[in-house]
Amino acid sequence: MMAAERVSISQFLSLRSGGKRINTADALTYLYLTFGTVLMFGPVLWLVASSFKTQAGLVKYPPPLLPYQQVQVEVEGFDEALPLFTVTMEDGSSRELAQIRRVGIEARMIDPEDPAAGEIKVNIRQREPVEEVKLAWENYLDPLVELENFDFVTYLKNSVVVTTAATAITLVINSMAAFALSKYKFKGRDAIFVLFISTLMIPITVILVPVFLVITTIGWKNNLWGVIIPGAATPTGIFLLRQYMLTIPDELLDAARIDGASEWHIYWRIILPLARPALAVLAIFSVMWRWNDFLWPLIVLSRNDLFTLQVGLNAFQGELQIQWHYVLAMTVVTLLPITLVFAFLQRFITTGIATTGMK
Amino acid sequence: MNRTADPSDHERMGTRALGILDELARPLILLPVAAVDRILTPIQKRVGIDKMGYFFVLPNLLIFGIFVLFPMLLNFYYAMTGGTKLFPEDRPFVGLDNFATLFDCDDFLSPNTCQEDLFWRGISNTIQFVVFQVSGIVFFSLVTALVLNRKIVARGFFRSVFFYPVLLSPVVVALIWKWVLQHEGVLNAIVEIFGAESKRWLLDTNWAMFWVVFVSVWALMGFYTLILLAGLQSIPPELYEASSIDGANHWQDFRFVTMPLLMPTMFVVLVLSLIRAVQMFDHIFVLTGGGPGTRTQLIVQYIYTTGFSNQIQLFGLSAAASMVLGISLLVLTLLQLRLGNQSSLA
Structure with missing residues (x-):
C-alpha cells in the first residue's frame, strides 16, 4: 500500500466506513463486538494454548498464558x-x-x-x-501411537467413514426423492411429500427405543451402518432440494427425452449437475450433522473399537482421572476439520443458513 | 445505512465450493449411468415415464418407512408394554401402566413426592432451562444482529466470530467450557484477580444451571443471529428514509419500523430455539452429566438413562416418557402454525 493511503491507528479507530467521526452508538457497537470476540474466541484459543502444555504445566494455578x-x-x-x-x-x-x-x-x-x-x-x-x-507436541503424538482406552486413529477413521458414507447416501436418496416429487405426476405424490415434511419436527430423541429395536433386529447394533442409515432420509434435504428442482424448467427434461435420454440419464446427467448449489448446501450440513452427532452413536455403539470421535472423546473425558493433556489435544484435533471447512466456506455456509433457515 | 450483503464475495465462495464438489464428483458422474440404465430401461418401457417417480422416491421412502414411520407407530406399543426385554414378543402388555407410573405424583410441583421423581425433576429442570435459554438466545441474538447490521468495519469477520461456535460439536463445546470452568481453571484465576472467591462452578447447585444455560447460548446463538440478520437486511431501506423524513429518531426507527417488520423472523427464532431447547442433551451430558445430583438433568437424559444406560433397561418407561416429549413438541409446532398464521395476517 502507498504511504498516502495509510491512516494512523487512532484515525482508523475513529473512522466509520462512511468517514464520519464516531459517536456513542458506534463506541458501544465496537465495545460489544470486542467483548463478543473475546467471549466467542477466547475459550477456543485458551483450549488450543492449554493443549500444548505438559501434564505438569496444566496443574499450575493461576494458569500461565503460554505453555x-x-x-x-x-x-x-x-x-x-x-x-x-x-x-x-x-x-x-x-x-x-x-x-x-x-x-x-x-x-x-x-x-x-x-x-x-x-x-x-x-x-x-x-x-x-x-x-x-515450549510446545508439548507429545500430547498430540502419543494418542496417535498407543494410548490405553483411547484409540484416536480408530475413532477418527470411524468418524470419517460415518460422515462420508452418510453424506453420500443422503445426497443420492434425497435428490432422487426430490426429483420424483418435483418432476413426476404419480398417484400419492403429494401425500408422500407431506408425510416426509411432517416429520421435520420429530427428532430421533422421540423414537429412540423403537429405532434401537429395528437396528438390533437387522443386526446393526455395534455396526457403523446402524449409525449411518437411520438419519439418511432427512426431510430438510428433501424440502431444500425439491424447492430448488422446481425452478428447473420441465422443457429441459422434455428436450432430453426427445433426444432419447432415459429417466435415470436425465436425473444423473441433467438434474444433479443443475442442482449443485442446493446439493452443496445439503452436503455441508450433512457433514456437520454427522461429524457432530452424539446421542445416537452413543446408543448404537458400545464397543470401543467402533466409537466415533465424539463418543470416544466423551468416554475418555469421563474417566475417573481425566488426562486433560490428552483430552485437550484431541479436542483441538476434533474441532480442526470443522474449523478449516468453515474458514474456506464461511460465506457459503452463513448465506446458506440465512436463506434456508436450517441447521 | 448499508443493508445489503456484498454478493460478489458470496458468489465467489459459492463457486469455489462448487469447484471442489465437482472435482470430487467427476469420476462418480461418469460411472453409474450405463450400469443403472441397463436395468432401468426395460422397466421404464413397461410402466411409462410418470410411474418412474415411484422408483426415484423408493430408496428414501424405504429408509424413511423403516427408520422413522414404523418406529413412530411402534413407540405407542412400547409405551404400553413392560419388562426389560427389547423384543416386542417378549414384552408383557401393561396398558397405560407406564404412564400411570410416570404420573404417579402427590404433588406435581415437588418431584420428591413422585414415584418417578427423576422424570419430574427432569421436566422441572427442562422448563427452567428452556425459559432461561430461549430468552437468552432471543435477547443476545437480537442485539448481536442489530449490531452486525450497523455500518461497521470488517462485518464479515465479526459475523463469523459469532457464528463459529455453532459449527463446533456439542462434545467439543462442553469440553472447552469444562476446561475453562474447572476449579484450577482460567475463570477462577480471573475471578480471583477481581477479588472474588474461586468456585467449583459445575459442582455448585446454584451455578451449574447458570453455566449449562450460558454454554448452550454461547454455542447456539450465532445460528439465530444469522437468521435475524437476514430478516433485518430484508427490510426495505426506503422505509427508514420515509421515517427519517417524518423526523423519527433512532429509537422510533427501531420501535415502529424494525420491530414490526422483524416480528415474523423473531417468531421463527423463538419457535426453532424453543423446539431445540426442549430436546437439549449433548452439551449438558458432557458438561455436567446432569449433575450436581440431578440439578441439570433434563428430560432427554431421563429418556436415555431409563432406556439405555441404567443397569435395568426400562424401555417401556423410556418410550412413554419420549411420548410425553413428542406431544410437547407437537403442541409447540401446532402453536407455531397457529400463531404464525396470525402474525402473518396481522
Missing part, C-alpha cells in the same frame, strides 16, 4: 538430562544449578558449567525452576 516447560540440561557424567533451577544461595547471590535428585526438603544440585566442583546441597524452598516456552 512453559522447565529447561532440561545435559550434564557431563549423567545419562539423563537434568532439570534446571535458579537457586538463591546463602550469601544472597543466585546461580543456575541442575538438580540431580531430591531427598525430602533437600535437593542435591550440580553446576552444569562446572560439574567437577561436585554436589551442592540446597533447601528446596531456595530454588525456582528455570522455564522456557
